[in-house]
Amino acid sequence: MxxxxxxxxxxxxxxxxxxxxxxxxxxxxxxxxxxxxxxxRKKGQKVSASRADRETTEGVVVTRTNADNTKGLVIALTCETDFVAKNEDFVGLANKAADLAFENSPADVDALLALSAGDITLGEKITETTGKIGEKIEISAFETMEGEAVVPYIHSNGKLGVMVVLKNVNGASVEDAGKDVAMQIAAMNPVAVDKDGVDPTVIEKEIEIGKEQARQEGKPENIIDKIAQGKLQKFFKENTLLSQQFVKDNSLSIQQYLDTVSKGLTVTEFKRVSIG
Incomplete structure (x- = not known):
């Protein structure tokens, strides 16, 4: 016809x-x-399959929190080029994924992709959009959090998002403090909240590096371990959130800054999601 x-x-x-x-x-x-x-749609599936080995180093990060800021999530939808990352349909798809995740609380990315997005699943919608746009699209990160106060932050480029969980709020207004801490995490990329959260393999590696540096400096063997432990403590101070110097006021650590907001206020968890 x-x-x-x-x-x-x-x-x-x-x-x-x-x-x-x-x-x-x-x-x-x-x-x-x-x-x-x-x-x-089948064309979309073919495009998706043909681009499966492509790297997705562009995209957007989206966050959601509930009304009382006790639950939140962060999602990264990624693509191949900055041009597509700014496409209205692509950004709309990222927000659709975040809304579906927030409404349905899926356990992981696979469960999220299986959710209904109208007459098709979210996974099928992503495949369809891949066919339409011609680039590989994927959900590269999906994290959920809950606690006394969950504070989100999206960096100005839209490619970096942070969520922070605070405790011991004690009725204080902590949104600004949470944003300050989230911006600290975005900038300084700490490895853990405090030294207790550092992976033991990382600690072992830092000790070995400290020992080798001390030997290279010609230090006596009987004080190598002590020097390595000192370097480890410096590593904790520089790389764990609560011990880091506050970027807005270097006279304070993050924990000291939080104490000025509300005595005992602290961070229990954070997630940092970055694209590229």
Missing amino acids: AITAKDVNKLRQMTGAGMMDCKKALVEADGDFEKAIELL
Whole structure:
């Protein structure tokens, strides 16, 4: 049957696919819109598969928190180019994924992808968008948090997000303090909240590095261990959140800064999600 420009435009409005793709799909489907939509989805699957080995180093990070800021989540939707990362459909898809995750509390990325996003799943929607845009798209990070106060922060480039859990709030207004701490995490990328949270393998590695540095400096063997322990303490101070110098006021550590907001206020957990 003859495919009119009106038919092509209608399918384009329904799917968001390109004009030529819509025309080809309608011709192959003999004018059947449902079949044409299915063909376009299949094309998306083919595009997705053909780009599976591509790196996704661009994208957006999106956060959500509930009304009383006791629960939150952060999601990173990634793609191949900055141009696509700024695409309205792509950003809308990231927000759709965040909304679905927030409403349904999936256990992991696979469960999130299986959620219904209208008449198809979120995973199918991502595949469909891959076909439409022509780049690999994936959810590269999905983290959830809960506690007394969950404070989110998105860096100005949209590619870095942080969520912080505070405790011992004691009725204080902690949103600004939470944002300050989140910005600290974004800038300084601590390895853990405090030394107790540092992976034992990291500690072992730092001790060995400290010992080797001391030997290279010609220090006596009987004080090598002591020197290595001193270097480890310096590592904790520089690389664990609560011990780090507060970037806005170097006279205070992060824990000392939090104490000025509310005595005993501290951080129990954080997540830092960065793209690229």
